[in-house]
Amino acid sequence: MALADLSIELGRDDDSTLTLSTKQIADKFVQFYWRQSAPYLPDESSNRVLLQNVGKQATIIKLIQAAHNKFEGLLSNARHNQRDWNQIVAKVSDIDSNHFITSAASPPA
Numbered sequence: 001m002a003l004a005d006l007s008i009e010l011g012r013d014d015d016s017t018l019t020l021s022t023k024q025i026a027d028k029f030v031q032f033y034w035r036q037s038a039p040y041l042p043d044e045s046s047n048r049v050l051l052q053n054v055g056k057q058a059t060i061i062k063l064i065q066a067a068h069n070k071f072e073g074l075l076s077n078a079r080h081n082q083r084d085w086n087q088i089v090a091k092v093s094d095i096d097s098n099h100f101i102t103s104a105a106s107p108p109a
Helices: 002-010 022-033 059-070 075-080 082-105
Strands: none
Touching: 002 022, 022 059, 022 082, 059 075, 059 082, 075 082
C-alpha cells in the first residue's frame, strides 16, 4: 500500500521511473500502521495491541506503538516533532532495508 500511495502521490503520468528511498517508504508505512498500534479493548479487563504476526510482536510495530504511546495517539503531534519522527522513520527504514536485502538475496524456492 505504501508503494501504491507513493506512486500516486509522487509519480508522473509519463513513462519515467519513480525512485523512492527506503525512508519515504518507511514514513508512509509508519503512517499506515499508526492506528494498528493503538490499544484495543476486547473486554473491560484488558488493554492489548493486535498482533501483526504469529508469536511475538513485530519490531516495527513495537517502535510505532512506543511512539503512539509517547504522543498519546496523535499522529500529527508525532510528525511535528521532527527529531522523534525522523528517528522512528530511520529505525523502520533500517529494519525494512535489512528485510528487503535478505528477501532479495533469498528468493522463495
